[in-house]
Amino acid sequence: MTISREDIEKVAVLARIRVEEEQVSALEKDLGNILDLVDQLGAADTESVEPMAHPLNAVQRLRPDEVTETNQREAFQAIAPATENGLYLVPRVIE
Amino acid sequence: MQWDIVIGLEIHVQLATRTKIFSGSSTAYGAEPNTQANAVDLAMPGTLPVPNEQAFRYAVMFGLAVNAEIERRSVFERKNYFYPDLPKGYQTTQLERPIVGPGYVDIDLANGETKRVRIHHAHLEEDAGKSLHEDFHGMTGIDLNRAGTPLIEVVTEPDMNNADEAVACARKLHGIVTSLGICDGDMSQGSMRFDVNISLKPKGSDxxxxxxxxxNLNSFRFMEQAIAHEVERQMDILEDGGTIIQETRLYNGDRNESRSMRTKEEANDYRYFPCPDLLPVVIDDAFIDEARNSLPELPDARKARFMEQYGLNDYDASLLASDSKLATFFEAAAERGKDAKLASNWVQGEFSARLNAEEKSVADSPITGAQLGDLVVRIADNTISSAGAKKVFEALWTGENDNVDAIIDAKGLKQVSDTGELEKMVDEVLASMPDQVAQYQQESDPKKQKKxxxxxxxPLMKASKGQGNPKLFNEILVKKLGG
Amino acid sequence: MHNKSVAELSRELESGKISSVELIRDYLGRLKTEDEQLNSFITITEEQALADAHAADEQRAAGKATPWTGVPFAHKDIFCTNGVATTCGSKMLANFVPPYDATVTANFRKAGAVCLGKTNMDEFAMGSSTESSYFGATTNPWGLSRGEKRVPGGSSGGSAAAVAARLVPAATATDTGGSIRQPAALCGVTGLKPTYGRVSRYGMVAFASSLDQGGTMARTAEDNALMLNVMAGFDPKDSTSIDREVPDYTATLDEPLKGLRIGLPKEYFTGSLSAAMEEQVRSAIREYEKLGATVKEVSLPHANLAIAAYYVIAPAEASANLSRFDGARYGYRCEDPKDLLDMYTRTRAEGFGDEVKRRILVGTYALSAGYFDAYYLKAQKVRRLIQQDFINAFKEVDVLMSPTTPSPAFVQGEKTSDPVTMYLEDVFTIAINLAGIPAMSVPAGFVDGLPVGLQIIGDYFSEARLLNAAHQFQQVTDWHQREPQ
Known part of the structure; x- marks a missing residue:
């Protein structure tokens, strides 16, 4: 399976990773090779096979509705790139 | 051209749990920014979600209240998109196997009819944080206290055909979740958020x-206006031969206008897949039975009881029963006031109008149901006139005084109902108006006489300094004038 | 001293022959000089280690020692350590100092173990050579004396190289597709990937949530058992951890192997496996026969599909797991972003290395509209077929044995140009993660002077049996004691 330049540009936007023009050919080749590898899946007969999301056939445990966390804003914001008045600061969305 | 309007609702209901859906952080409203955002809520590396049992209990209660099937094995999916108020870069939600399956609600319309609106499903998910766009040197501030607050998103079928039906359905669902106590129902704080899907089709078309x-419809009034606005906008486009673009529009209630939320509609591809950090949630009979046993009285049952117990008509009973806080308020007023019909009129009239005017909810009301009941007692026993009652209500509302009788005394609103005293005033007034008396007595048309x-x-009210009981004055007049 | 195992050090500390402070000073001194060649550590926490050693000596004096009190070890730099940088081998987290501990970290702290630092790894655990680390490649101590710079395997290459070079007697590691077993094999140490859910993933930076599992690395099976005793157990903070009793893994090490039924998956003895490698593995299996085990051939018919399924599922999960690295709340943020989109796309383009970006893009593609069924859903179905193969095999045998890798440690740079060549390194290990079962790699000989690993695979929650089998093998062989020059 080949992956087109347009596909690469599309997934790069979805994944929010800037891809420079000169990187696209290399990605085309590498991702194409990976997808070739993955295309072996097509050979498997999976008729009536239930998809497997988890290794163990376990069910979810639920937590009681009790507050267990305390305010640790200072510790968390000490490692943040930009904060002010307790808020995380990010650049504006430009539409 | 004639058009059919087709409306469906999507409602985000913030669940009134103590903690978040996937972490033990408090969900209390109004805390300092990011003081209720812990490692899990901030999507710190390596942190993992653990679901809150109460969120499931509330979702199941909702499902039972809307006559829905409960999914015995529900699954969480990740919905992938980037936004600063979404710390993980995906929202944990439910797509394929939501906790609440198809159900329905019956809504009461103003014309007395009942209509069934089908619920497509309701799923559990986490709320996002808040972006604050005030000026932080041209940057946006992010508060993640709300991130991870449990929501159920209720999706109806497009079964509504006008704004009244949509609002009735919204009110009904509001009444259900507040009656269940699973949501505080406060639309202004975003506890309940309604999105309206609207389309038009040529009349009769399939x-x-x-x-x-x-x-962004944060009140029922705005919802009604927004629907009217959107229907008109679409109709204009279609009648000019244009086409409707599938888009999300943001309604501005203060200006009664809407705008498209994105200038260029981004190709949304949310890449849903089952969340590998969470296992299937299995709900067993015992859990459902426990939820069923904890269900309080719901609006439909309450309406029936109001009709039976208080003799209210269908419309009044439905309206009062739809909102649990309003219903509780009414019951307090009716129990104290003894006259349920009068209590109902006051709750729906003066009281509701005042709340609306001040954009307050019943919970913020400065007066209690019992106080209104006291007022009803004094209206019913003719102690005060309806004009006087409005003055008492005003004094209660503004907090001038919290005792009805004290207000009546202080303002001298007590009506004179002593017949002897009133007859004396009537005699005096009639004696001073001989021409009018003669005219009256010569008139043969009873209608004109009444006028x-x-x-x-x-002159009688003037003579009694406004305290004469008008009903009694009327009776005495008729008698004295030789009716 | 440096050749001593955890068990031996523990006994020496207990006997009072040496104090933890002395021991830790000695290890730190050696670590600082020896690691210059290897680059197996990203961070060395000298001060903290000495403080912990003092505390450990006090604990012991107070009679409150555990087998780990005062014993040195290291954490793979994927486990969050409160107050100590946790980089995951990435520029994205180069400055990240978590204010919280992973559950595994907390467990070792509680046991009184002394962490000397954080070991190097492939960026976000994506790789099989520890060459993709932002902090430079780690070099395998084997081959160095011949002037060769070989890879230690990956992604837990720092832990494996450090243990092999005797810089620490034990180190934590993680395994998503072979990241414990493959480097253990290439460095000649013993490593265990437990059953999925046996060890908490809380605070372990996620790569692929349904495959990731924390595990152990040391020179002896006994030390792996001592590590697992600390690491295993239910954690209410990890929904996928299993609430199941944890045995004392050291208690059954000495059980005889007589009657042990070993299965050899025929699919793992073909193809890329060299004759010399195969001979070493078969010779190890003959040792097991001498110990009373019986051997038969079994089949894992879908084994050849494991890599394909893995390279859909792992990147898909990773593509979402790594979305949180967006420059907003912690970690790297690009210089002067002009708007939000610019911050996202440049932060992620600059903060992630090439292999991480490739996997995010592949995973994004596999989940995107129109491809979801053909890739993701299909891979999940194949995953079930692979699991079923193992379930069937374990109806006939107690453990499976195979080579851990198709070849010994390769030279640095040899496989970096083609990602797919690198992926094939994990051809014998990857299916185990898909099934979620436990497996070990045990030193089993040498080819061209480089270590060869024997992989021992067990049924769900059979860690005690695997450790027992490895320990018994190590009583009659000395491959695990060989020291690189």
């Missing part, structure tokens, strides 16, 4: 038109 989604009685009322 083919649905392109729909738009209108967001002429009004001419004596002014």
């Amino acid at each position: 083919v649905l038109g392109t729909r738009t989604e209108t967001k 002429m009685l009004g001419g004596f009322m002014g």
